[in-house]
Amino acid sequence: MKELFPKKQVVGFLFSLILTAVALLVYFLEMPFGVGMIVLLLTAFTQAGLQLVVFMHAGETKDKGAIYASIYYGMIIAILSILGTLLVMIWGYV
Amino acid sequence: MKVNHTGPLEYSTEQNNLNILGFWIFIGAEIMLFATLFASYFTLVDRTAGGPTGAEIFEITPVLIETILLLTSSFTIGLAVHAMRLANKKAMLTFFAITLLLGLAFLGVEIYEFVHYVHVGAGLGTSAFTAILLTTLGTHGAHVTFGLFWGIFIMMQIKKRGLTPQTANKSFIFSLYWHFLDVVWIFIFSFVYLKGMM
Amino acid sequence: MEFFERFAIPHPSPLIYASMVAIGLTVIAIIAGLTYFKKWGYLWREWLTTVDHKRIGIMYLFSALLMLFRGGVDAIMMRAQLAVPENTFLDAQHYNEVFTTHGVVMIIFMAMPFIMALMNFVVPLQIGARDVAFPRLNALSFWLFFMGAMLFNVSFVIGGSPDAGWTSYFPLAGNDLSTSVGTNYYMIAIQIAGLGTLMTGINFIATIFKMRAPGMTLMKMPMFTWASLITNVIIVFAFPVLTVALAMGTFDRLFGTHFFATTNGGMDMLWANLFWIWGHPEVYILILPAFGIYSEIIPTFAGRNLYGYKSMVFSMVIISLLSFLVWAHHFFTMGQGAFANSIFSITTMAIAVPTGIKIFNWLFTLWKGKIRITTPMLYSMLFIPIFTIGGVTGVMLGMSAADYQYHNTMFLVAHFHLVIIPGVVFAMLAGLTYWWPKMFGFMLNERLGKWAAWLVASGTIVAFFPMFISGLDGQARRMYTYSESTGFGIWNMLSFVGAGILAIGFVLIVYNIYYSTRYASRDIPADPWNARSLEWATPSPTPAYNFAITPEVDSRDAFWNAKRSKKSLFKGGYKDIHMPNNSGGPIIMSAIFFVLGFALIFSLWTVAIIAAVGIAGCLIYRSFEQDHGYHITADELKEMEDNNGGAK
Numbered sequence: 001m002k003e004l005f006p007k008k009q010v011v012g013f014l015f016s017l018i019l020t021a022v023a024l025l026v027y028f029l030e031m032p033f034g035v036g037m038i039v040l041l042l043t044a045f046t047q048a049g050l051q052l053v054v055f056m057h058a059g060e061t062k063d064k065g066a067i068y069a070s071i072y073y074g075m076i077i078a079i080l081s082i083l084g085t086l087l088v089m090i091w092g093y094v
Numbered sequence: 095m096k097v098n099h100t101g102p103l104e105y106s107t108e109q110n111n112l113n114i115l116g117f118w119i120f121i122g123a124e125i126m127l128f129a130t131l132f133a134s135y136f137t138l139v140d141r142t143a144g145g146p147t148g149a150e151i152f153e154i155t156p157v158l159i160e161t162i163l164l165l166t167s168s169f170t171i172g173l174a175v176h177a178m179r180l181a182n183k184k185a186m187l188t189f190f191a192i193t194l195l196l197g198l199a200f201l202g203v204e205i206y207e208f209v210h211y212v213h214v215g216a217g218l219g220t221s222a223f224t225a226i227l228l229t230t231l232g233t234h235g236a237h238v239t240f241g242l243f244w245g246i247f248i249m250m251q252i253k254k255r256g257l258t259p260q261t262a263n264k265s266f267i268f269s270l271y272w273h274f275l276d277v278v279w280i281f282i283f284s285f286v287y288l289k290g291m292m
Numbered sequence: 293m294e295f296f297e298r299f300a301i302p303h304p305s306p307l308i309y310a311s312m313v314a315i316g317l318t319v320i321a322i323i324a325g326l327t328y329f330k331k332w333g334y335l336w337r338e339w340l341t342t343v344d345h346k347r348i349g350i351m352y353l354f355s356a357l358l359m360l361f362r363g364g365v366d367a368i369m370m371r372a373q374l375a376v377p378e379n380t381f382l383d384a385q386h387y388n389e390v391f392t393t394h395g396v397v398m399i400i401f402m403a404m405p406f407i408m409a410l411m412n413f414v415v416p417l418q419i420g421a422r423d424v425a426f427p428r429l430n431a432l433s434f435w436l437f438f439m440g441a442m443l444f445n446v447s448f449v450i451g452g453s454p455d456a457g458w459t460s461y462f463p464l465a466g467n468d469l470s471t472s473v474g475t476n477y478y479m480i481a482i483q484i485a486g487l488g489t490l491m492t493g494i495n496f497i498a499t500i501f502k503m504r505a506p507g508m509t510l511m512k513m514p515m516f517t518w519a520s521l522i523t524n525v526i527i528v529f530a531f532p533v534l535t536v537a538l539a540m541g542t543f544d545r546l547f548g549t550h551f552f553a554t555t556n557g558g559m560d561m562l563w564a565n566l567f568w569i570w571g572h573p574e575v576y577i578l579i580l581p582a583f584g585i586y587s588e589i590i591p592t593f594a595g596r597n598l599y600g601y602k603s604m605v606f607s608m609v610i611i612s613l614l615s616f617l618v619w620a621h622h623f624f625t626m627g628q629g630a631f632a633n634s635i636f637s638i639t640t641m642a643i644a645v646p647t648g649i650k651i652f653n654w655l656f657t658l659w660k661g662k663i664r665i666t667t668p669m670l671y672s673m674l675f676i677p678i679f680t681i682g683g684v685t686g687v688m689l690g691m692s693a694a695d696y697q698y699h700n701t702m703f704l705v706a707h708f709h710l711v712i713i714p715g716v717v718f719a720m721l722a723g724l725t726y727w728w729p730k731m732f733g734f735m736l737n738e739r740l741g742k743w744a745a746w747l748v749a750s751g752t753i754v755a756f757f758p759m760f761i762s763g764l765d766g767q768a769r770r771m772y773t774y775s776e777s778t779g780f781g782i783w784n785m786l787s788f789v790g791a792g793i794l795a796i797g798f799v800l801i802v803y804n805i806y807y808s809t810r811y812a813s814r815d816i817p818a819d820p821w822n823a824r825s826l827e828w829a830t831p832s833p834t835p836a837y838n839f840a841i842t843p844e845v846d847s848r849d850a851f852w853n854a855k856r857s858k859k860s861l862f863k864g865g866y867k868d869i870h871m872p873n874n875s876g877g878p879i880i881m882s883a884i885f886f887v888l889g890f891a892l893i894f895s896l897w898t899v900a901i902i903a904a905v906g907i908a909g910c911l912i913y914r915s916f917e918q919d920h921g922y923h924i925t926a927d928e929l930k931e932m933e934d935n936n937g938g939a940k
Binding site (some may be wrong): 003004005006009011012013017020022023026027029031033034036037040041043044047048051052054055056057058061063066067070073074075078079081082083086089090 | 105108111114115118119121122123125126128129130132133136137154158160162164166168169171172173175177180182185189253268269273274276277278281283284285288289291292
């Protein structure tokens with residue numbers, strides 16, 4: 001039975017619950033918007049990285065270069081598209 | 095077909111490796127899909143046109159339940175892949191079934207949530223904000239729904255054909271899909287709900 | 293009767309009725325011909341169900357040529373209407389429809405399948421692979437594209453064509469201002485074709501990463517394969533944006549949302565933003581394969597190695613990133629302020645740098661080369677100067693302050709045509725001529741080919757250079773007529789003449805295909821151009837399995853080096869080859885997509901639900917299907933190879 005629950009994944013799961021709890025602080029505590037956003041950004045991206053490495057086994061084969069390239073490229077373009085959209089749609093008009 | 099018995103079953107043929115890499119690239123595309131929804135959401139979030147705002151309609155309890163359900167299902171599908179690598183078909187199917195049940199429960203809560211939104215006057219046509227909210231959540235929910243059917247078919251195939259290079263490959267790819275949906279939900283949880291209620 | 297009224301054309305004209313009759317007659321002729329010659333079985337077995345990348349490539353090619361003529365007729369109609377002031381050949385509504393379909397057809401249904409055709413045919417051969425990574429998905433990609441294209445063209449005779457421009461900006465494209473179903477066609481047909489394109493992107497990245505011949509490291513890949521890899525990377529990350537934008541547009545039109553409306557908090561500018569986040573990378577999706585083709589043709593006919601291989605690769609990687617960071621230059625005048633415009637202005641000018649590097653690399657490749665002017669080489673030589681003028685005017689448009697003067701004038705139209713035509717169209721025609729012997733086993737006539745190249749190039753210059761002048765004088769694009777006092781008449785008449793020359797060029801290309809099919813010698817070597825990359829190491833036309841023995845590569849231009857040192861790339865004996873089975877799945881599923889699309893366009897919900905269930909059924913069938921393909925045994929292979937001369 002024990003062999004079915006590898007330590008790495010159990011710890012990963014607990015860690016993801018802790019990250020969720022930390023993110024919840026922004027709801028339960030009063031904090032400035034900027035601080036809250038930093039907390040959310042940190043917890044969300046850590047959580048995503050955790051899933052990628054611990055659960056999705058992204059680095060286990062010799063294709064890991066292509067896999068990480070695809071994900072990082074996607075993330076970079078995604079973030080730049082979101083920021084650029086906000087610049088063009090909202091921030092640019094101020 | 096050449097089968098390589100040294101590594102895990104899901105990587106044992108050339109085609110299997112191709113399938114897994116191809117799916118990772120698909121996940122790259124999905125990142126952009128959701129990024130576009132997020133970009134639109136952030137643009138439209140304050141454009142409520144006199145309709146309800148996020149802070150007025152979001153409820154923390156169902157959101158938290160959904161988050162825990164999906165996080166746990168992501169854990170159990172990981173365990174299913176682990177059991178598959180131990181060639182423990184029974185444990186694998188059990189974890190797989192638990193995953194799908196958790197997914198089903200998630201969907202149930204989400205449907206409740208949608209009904210609630212419509213009930214308090216946040217329908218698709220109310221404002222640009224409600225439209226993009228429901229579209230973003232709906233796109234994720236549609237992915238989960240698709241995953242539920244896909245998962246059931248994979249389970250049926252494993253039951254019938256056992257753990258072969260093909261079924262193992264499909265299960266592994268399904269696990270990637272499911273973890274990815276969890277990651278997307280984390281971002282929805284953080285930047286739609288928590289940011290909205292902050 | 294009320295039910296059928298929705299299918300009527302809102303603005304009928306004799307031209308449209310004539311086209312209806314022509315389309316009807318063509319369909320009847322095709323069906324009758326296939327039946328009379330008993331070719332239905334052949335068509336189904338050998339083409340409609342094929343998963344062979346070469347045949348899929350050829351089907352893309354013919355679809356692209358067909359669409360080139362559809363889009364070309366639109367272009368001629370526009371130029372004819374504008375040739376003289378106050379012309380009444382087309383009315384405003386018809387003109388709107390024509391420029392809209394011209395743009396969509398040329399970009400989405402002509403240029404895209406054309407690059408898909410050459411990528412499909414060439415890339416697996418260049419890397420020494422048996423097929424693409426997912427052959428059946430490849431067939432699905434093609435059929436989704438094809439059904440999308442057919443659906444879009446149906447708009448012409450059923451329900452009315454889209455008329456809000458190929459960019460389909462809201463609120464013009466919203467229900468209030470575009471009342472016909474035309475824009476529904478736009479949203480849904482492009483969506484279906486776009487799904488196919490996305491799948492191709494995934495397929496080719498996996499293929500190029502994982503299926504290269506032994507010894508071919510990434511930095512030993514032929515330049516066209518590199519260009520295709522980068523193109524597909526851009527496809528994978530750009531097309532999902534289009535998917536979402538089109539879905540949101542569809543929701544606005546069909547389900548009462550207000551994403552892009554001017555009421556209920558909607559934001560019409562968001563459409564422009566999303567459209568161009570996809571749209572600008574799309575420009576590079578079109579141009580990079582073209583650059584790849586020139587990078588194959590120029591070294592071949594200059595007899596020299598490509599100058600600056602590494603800088604070529606590097607510049608494409610930079611382009612792929614920068615292409616996602618310039619989109620706002622399409623709407624500098626929208627009001628987002630000087631700061632935002634400045635950022636996008638700078639990124640726009642930056643992207644000219646890697647492009648310039650490539651131009652210089654081609655010029656240095658030619659330097660001291662023994663140049664052979666063949667038809668493909670002629671197109672490449674004509675491309676460089678015309679494209680450079682088109683590109684430099686693009687940098688002018690990229691300066692946001694100056695753009696207020698150029699924006700939405702004919703100057704812009706001149707710019708992008710002078711980039712896309714020499715960039716994409718010349719490259720496709722060059723590539724078509726270059727790889728034609730590999731596809732069909734005979735060469736196109738060189739004399740006719742060169743005549744056509746000169747006609748197409750001079751037509752391009754005559755048609756588009758005058759627009760720079762009329763644009764700077766203030767002629768706005770997309771205006772269906774103008775008064776005589778503007779003085780635009782002479783420039784537009786010149787453009788019309790240029791369009792006519794272009795048309796003659798294209799007719800000559802078709803005649804060349806006909807002429808060469810009839811008269812060209814079938815007795816040609818596998819490598820008629822004395823070329824450099826692996827696709828020329830296998831017989832023409834290429835057998836289904838591509839290479840009887842997988843080639844082994846130890847350098848860039850391995851085939852070229854092997855020819856010179858008289859070594860063989862093919863080591864070892866024949867082995868069994870695993871081949872994928874043909875499948876009717878892709879065409880059937882895509883046909884159901886067509887039905888679904890049509891039903892959504894006309895809000896026929898019952899039909900839509902039935903079709904959606906049908907698509908789900910196809911997916912379920914595919915999930916449970918077990919298809920392990922078949923094997924060509926070593927003995928069969930030996931027999932086949934002895935018959936066609938064998939790999940050398």
